Amino acid sequence: MTTTLTLNGQSISVDADPAALLVNVLRDDLSLTGTHIGCDTSQCGACNVLLDGEPVKACTMLLAQAEGREVTTVEGLAEGGQLHPMQAAFKEAHGLQCGFCTPGMVMAGIGIARRHGGDPGEDVVAHELEGNLCRCTGYVNIVKAIRAGARDMGAGA
């Protein structure tokens, strides 16, 4: 059975089990391994992708639920060799150590910027990261990175 969706800006048809988890299809069928599997229990946020521009957990979504929708993974954020402002901010603010949680954090950060605009407070960002686990950084630089990324994205980006 074929599922048709827009993935990282390109319309594609995927010939895979529609009841497979989206995260597994992305990684195993489409070789987009930037989306990570951390807990597989909807808790850690390492598998966050954008669905129609909003962060969702790809481990808690079936391929079938992406039919006709727009999915963006971390591989689809950079444009023309230019990092997305949220990615650039993570690099600049050293918002990562081992990097495992980073793709999901970047997606969550984009969601925060889109809902709270270009100047989310430290407490807002910290609270909004309730669905993302990082075991290295202590979160301080992640929060800094997301605030900087939100600023650079500008309101409504």
Added chain:
Amino acid sequence: MNLSRPSRVADAVSAAGAGGDVAYLAGGHTLIPAMKARLRDPEGLVDLSGLDELKGMSVEDAEGGRRLWIGAMTRHRDVAEGADAIPALQHMATLIGDPQVRNRGTLGGSLANNDPASDYPAAVLALQAEIETDRATHRAEDFFQGMFFTALEEGELIKRVGFRIPARAAYAKFRHPASRYALSGVFVAEIGPGIWRVAVTGSGQEGVFRWPQAEEALANGADISTVAAPDASLMSSDIHASPEYRAHLCTVMLAKAVGEIK
């Protein structure tokens, strides 16, 4: 796996009734984890995401007071942002899961699964909600029938839920830090002059329950700290919390909710 994606309620119901073990798929945030854990293994899925008629909110006048009706496919995020007719319900929605979960999870999916630690059952019971389906209207009192069981028949589909708009209400929740589910969640509402309802989720062995002693204390204007904890022998027990601890948490969340009543 058999999959259908109807765009009308009638088509969804007939797809579900076509035979075999067919499950409705709303946001999937209870069903999919249950499928991963092999607690559910449906032969078919009916994806409800195309049922636009089940999305959105409206306030309607009715006998006994106004109600806020919320479509079953309305996401937690939309309730958090838009249900301003009942601020306590909005606040409750902001406490479900995390932003990513709230972008997917729905009211109808939550209620149909009746997870004993989910938040909506407390609001439904405290706000004397009506649950309208393709074939019946259920009263909140009759709807929840123990952990993961509801009054829904095979193939019955929730269309919308009508919450009574209370004079005042609040919800307080002690959540499990990883799963964000309630170890105790207490919804307190004054649904008519001097008429209080208190419903508790996350703690009872049989799922959500009303707490008559707390309701009485609020109606009488008594000191809320004098309300005794619920009977620990009726509380659930797991690796995260003993029955006694859950019973105690209920009193703490009750006091917190009462303190936040607006």
